[in-house]
Amino acid sequence: MKNIPPALQARLDSGVTTLCRCWRIVRNDGAVQGFTDHDEDIVVDGVTCRAGTGFAASEAKSALGLAVGGLEVSGALSDASLNEADLAAGRYDAAAVEQWLVDWSAPELKVLLMRGVLGEVRRDGAAFTAEVRGLADRLAQESGRLYTAACTADLGDARCAVDLDDPAFRGEGSVSATASVSSFRATGLDAFADGWFTGGRLLFTTGANAGQAIEIKSHRLIGGIVTLDLWQTMPEAIMSGDGFAATAGCDKRFATCTAKFANAMNFRGFPHIPGNDFIVRYPLRGEPGNDGSSLQG
Numbered sequence: 001m002k003n004i005p006p007a008l009q010a011r012l013d014s015g016v017t018t019l020c021r022c023w024r025i026v027r028n029d030g031a032v033q034g035f036t037d038h039d040e041d042i043v044v045d046g047v048t049c050r051a052g053t054g055f056a057a058s059e060a061k062s063a064l065g066l067a068v069g070g071l072e073v074s075g076a077l078s079d080a081s082l083n084e085a086d087l088a089a090g091r092y093d094a095a096a097v098e099q100w101l102v103d104w105s106a107p108e109l110k111v112l113l114m115r116g117v118l119g120e121v122r123r124d125g126a127a128f129t130a131e132v133r134g135l136a137d138r139l140a141q142e143s144g145r146l147y148t149a150a151c152t153a154d155l156g157d158a159r160c161a162v163d164l165d166d167p168a169f170r171g172e173g174s175v176s177a178t179a180s181v182s183s184f185r186a187t188g189l190d191a192f193a194d195g196w197f198t199g200g201r202l203l204f205t206t207g208a209n210a211g212q213a214i215e216i217k218s219h220r221l222i223g224g225i226v227t228l229d230l231w232q233t234m235p236e237a238i239m240s241g242d243g244f245a246a247t248a249g250c251d252k253r254f255a256t257c258t259a260k261f262a263n264a265m266n267f268r269g270f271p272h273i274p275g276n277d278f279i280v281r282y283p284l285r286g287e288p289g290n291d292g293s294s295l296q297g
Contacts, residue, residue: 002111002112002113003111004111005109005110005111007106007109008103008109008110008111011103011109017103018103018104018105019101019102019103019104020036020037020038020042020101020102020104021036021037021099021100021101021102021113022034022035022036022038022042022044022049022099022100022102022110023035023036023049023097023098023099023100024044024045024047024049024097024098024100025092025095025096025097025118026095026096027086027091027092027095028090028091028092028093028094028095029091031091032047033047033050034047034048034049034050035049035050036049036050036051036102036104037051038051038104039051039052040104042102042104042107043107044100044102044107044110049102085235085236087121088235089212089235092118092121092130093118094117094118094119095117095118096115096116096117097115097116097117097118097132098112098114098115099112099113099114099115099132100112100113101113114132114134115134116132116133116134117132117133118130118131118132118133119131119132119133147270147273148269148270148273149254149269149270149271149273149275150252150253150269151250151252151253151254151257151267151268151269152252152268152269153266153268155200155247155248155249155250156247159266159268160263160266160268161263161266162261162263162266164247164248168248169247169248169261170245170246170247170248171188171189171191171192171197171245171246172188172205172243172244172245172246173186173187173188173189173226173243173244173246174186174187174188174206174241174242174243174244175207175238175239175240175241175242175244176240177240178238178239178240179227181233181234181237181238182217182229182230182231182232182233182234183227183228183229183230184227184228184238185225185226185227185228186226186227186228186244187226189219189221189226189228189246190221190224190226192219192221193221194219194220194221194222195218195219195220195221195249196219196248196249197216197219197228197246197247197248197249198216198217198218198219198249199215199216199249199250199251200215200216200219200246200247200248200249200250201213201214201215201216201246201247202214202215202216202228202230202244202245202246202247203244203245203246204234204242204243204244205243205244205245206241206242206243207236207238207239207241207242207243208236208237208239208242209234209235209236209238209242212234212235214230214231214232214234215230215231215232216228216229216230216231216246216249217229217230217231219246219249228246248260248261252269253271254267254269254271
């Protein structure tokens with residue numbers, strides 16, 4: 001149930017309104033931004049909601065039960081507010097969104113229409129469309145522990161307990177030459193074995209991508225030359241001299257956990273659980289415990 005301030009309700013009942021919609025977005029890097037479909041900027045709770053961005057929203061949909069409701073917002077990319085580099089860098093991924101109905105002549109008169117998170121973002125030239133998922137979307141997220149042969153922990157988290165600041169699992173270096181938009185030669189990792197950082201995490205510490213992290217697709221050491229391939233293209237071009245820190249990769253197998261990290265006690269999988277190959281297996285002649293017959297006749 002919406003809690004509408006009495007003064008705002010009185011204006012709604014009058015039939016003559018001065019209403020607009022405002023959006024407050026909290027990005028995953030902590031930055032707070034405001035937007036409005038009004039023709040002038042509006043300050044709501046200390047946040048300036050910018051006009052002139054073409055911000056608009058579709059009809060909000062909701063239903064009884066646990067169905068996920070939501071809406072779409074669209075606008076124009078602008079260096080002063082929303083820009084393509086921030087979208088590509090993932091700074092708006094799962095950002096918190098609030099939509100308010102505001103009386104622009106008295107911004108303190110407002111009512112919260114919905115609260116959610118940003119989902120899929122589509123871009124077309126200088127325009128974008130973003131999906132806003134309602135709070136019920138959290139109920140559709142997978143939770144709880146799964147019985148799998150592979151480990152379900154993330155390397156270095158509280159359940160794993162591997163110290164990624166250990167020099168054995170962390171290396172620092174710089175880009176010496178670029179081979180493509182997602183592959184480059186590196187210095188500083190010569191002491192690590194081939195494949196040590198495959199599946200690991202790379203964080204740029206200097207350059208245009210400073211502060212951005214990406215998963216390492218492969219780490220190769222051939223003839224003393226280290227090459228790193230990334231799973232995705234970085235938002236900005238990778239340049240020679242860019243500094244980075246890399247952490248070791250883990251394929252989440254019990255053998256790797258034991259041999260590479262000596263962390264078998266914290267393995268969060270079930271390596272001996274029977275798989276599909278066990279289910280479809282049939283007895284063969286001569287196996288221990290078999291009477292010598294075969295299911296195949």
